[in-house]
Amino acid sequence: MVSPLSDRDIESLHAALKQRRAQVGVEVQERLHRHGLLTHEDAALPNRREETDDEAAADTAARMDIAAVAREAEELARLEGALKRLAEGEYGICTECGEPIARERLFANPAATRCAECQQFAERTDRHRKATRN
Numbered sequence: 853m854v855s856p857l858s859d860r861d862i863e864s865l866h867a868a869l870k871q872r873r874a875q876v877g878v879e880v881q882e883r884l885h886r887h888g889l890l891t892h893e894d895a896a897l898p899n900r901r902e903e904t905d906d907e908a909a910a911d912t913a914a915r916m917d918i919a920a921v922a923r924e925a926e927e928l929a930r931l932e933g934a935l936k937r938l939a940e941g942e943y944g945i946c947t948e949c950g951e952p953i954a955r956e957r958l959f960a961n962p963a964a965t966r967c968a969e970c971q972q973f974a975e976r977t978d979r980h981r982k983a984t985r986n
């Protein structure tokens with residue numbers, strides 16, 4: 853299945869992906885270097901227990917830090933994956949059904965790996981899994 857994207861589309865999506873990757877990279881850097889530790893080896897999440905005597909609040913803040921970094925790492929992986937598929941000429945093809953992903957969808961979310969239908973289906977089954985696990 854051939855993607856309906858023109859060379860120009862590919863070019864702007866490529867630029868958008870690279871820009872977003874750089875931006876998320878900076879966000880992660882800033883989060884890990886908030887205490888002014890600018891060498892990579894010293895990167896760390898803030899020590900929330902130094903900021904408050906409230907242990908529960910410190911725990912919550914620490915969990916949120918971890919969740920945010922995990923989210924950013926996940927997005928970076930998605931962006932890397934999209935750039936890789938772009939380099940391999942597989943960009944814009946749904947990984948579930950092999951159909952082209954709608955152009956508007958890719959411009960709204962350049963790292964999308966599924967067409968709208970498969971995404972909806974995946975989200976439904978994911979919710980279902982989460983609901984039945986508890």
Ligand SMILES: [Zn+2]
Nearest residue numbers: 946949967970
């Ligand atoms: Zn699909």
